[in-house]
Amino acid sequence: MYRIVKKQVLNPTVTRMEIDAPLVARKAEPGQFIILRVDEKGERIPLTVADFDRERGTVTIIFQIVGATTEKLNHLEEGDCLQDFVGPLGRPSETEGLHKVAVIGGGVGCAIAYPVAKKLHEQGAVVHSIVGFRNKDLVILEQEFDAVSDKLVMMTDDGSYGEKGLVTNALEKLIEQGEPYDEVIAIGPLVMMKFVTQLTKRYNIKTVVSMNPIMIDGTGMCGGCRLTVGGQTKFACVDGPDFDGFEVDFDEAMARGTMYRDFERHAHEETCNLFRKEVQ
Numbered sequence: 108m109y110r111i112v113k114k115q116v117l118n119p120t121v122t123r124m125e126i127d128a129p130l131v132a133r134k135a136e137p138g139q140f141i142i143l144r145v146d147e148k149g150e151r152i153p154l155t156v157a158d159f160d161r162e163r164g165t166v167t168i169i170f171q172i173v174g175a176t177t178e179k180l181n182h183l184e185e186g187d188c189l190q191d192f193v194g195p196l197g198r199p200s201e202t203e204g205l206h207k208v209a210v211i212g213g214g215v216g217c218a219i220a221y222p223v224a225k226k227l228h229e230q231g232a233v234v235h236s237i238v239g240f241r242n243k244d245l246v247i248l249e250q251e252f253d254a255v256s257d258k259l260v261m262m263t264d265d266g267s268y269g270e271k272g273l274v275t276n277a278l279e280k281l282i283e284q285g286e287p288y289d290e291v292i293a294i295g296p297l298v299m300m301k302f303v304t305q306l307t308k309r310y311n312i313k314t315v316v317s318m319n320p321i322m323i324d325g326t327g328m329c330g331g332c333r334l335t336v337g338g339q340t341k342f343a344c345v346d347g348p349d350f351d352g353f354e355v356d357f358d359e360a361m362a363r364g365t366m367y368r369d370f371e372r373h374a375h376e377e378t379c380n381l382f383r384k385e386v387q
Contacts, residue, residue, distance in 0.1 A: 109188055111187050122181050132163075135159040136195065140153045142191070142192075169218035200317075206233065212238040212274075212294055212295055213238070214296060220294040223292055223294070236252045242267045244267075262277055278307075282306075290312070293314060301361075316350060335356040336350050337351070
């Protein structure tokens with residue numbers, strides 16, 4: 108059993124948990140993920156490693172409440188235990204040899220972008236972080252990004268915090284100012300990563316994206332994270348999650364990502380109703 112050491116609500120739909128999992132913490136690297144089950148009858152879901160502490164033996168996960176399992180997970184409190192917590196899985200993000208990098212995070216994808224920015228900072232790279240949210244109420248991890256970034260640009264769609272606009276607006280402004288990025292790393296909603304790569308392709312700046320958003324089973328068996336990269340079929344969970352953004356067929360991936368939306372919404376509603384009945 109894997110004990111919840113710390114729980115923190117980051118915004119109305121996003122929660123951070125620190126899990127006692129020393130064997131996972133010993134091997135975890137940025138870009139990798141774990142698979143967990145809330146209880147013995149629960150479904151298996153993949154969640155990216157948001158941070159880790161090898162000395163304390165803990166792994167941090169950050170999740171958005173979108174389906175039945177994340178709703179159940181969010182009802183657990185500090186001291187409660189998870190049934191399973193397996194990992195690390197997937198290929199670690201490649202950060203060696205990079206000198207100046209723009210790390211782009213969108214929404215809850217910032218939870219995946221942060222450990223990458225942190226490792227780059229620890230390796231001595233110059234890190235420019237651009238993080239975007241719909242509005243001020245959804246902002247997460249600002250202090251954490253600020254601590255590992257040489258430059259931090261906060262963007263909101265409505266201008267309620269930081270600068271008004273999209274992450275692509277901020278990135279293009281920096282590129283036009285002459286920032287010589289070795290690489291751009293973009294992690295967030297598929298549509299955001301699509302437009303980041305369209306921008307960077309014009310400037311011929313290598314761009315890596317995380318296809319974590321389309322993962323389901325996490326082992327390659329379900330086929331739900333199948334995508335086309337450079338004309339070849341790949342699986343986000345076993346071949347990635349990181350890929351060359353210029354090679355990814357984002358339109359196909361976005362179509363696949365909507366396949367289970369109605370099912371997830373229905374399962375989430377049923378779970379919420381179950382918890383309401385228990386409270387009554």
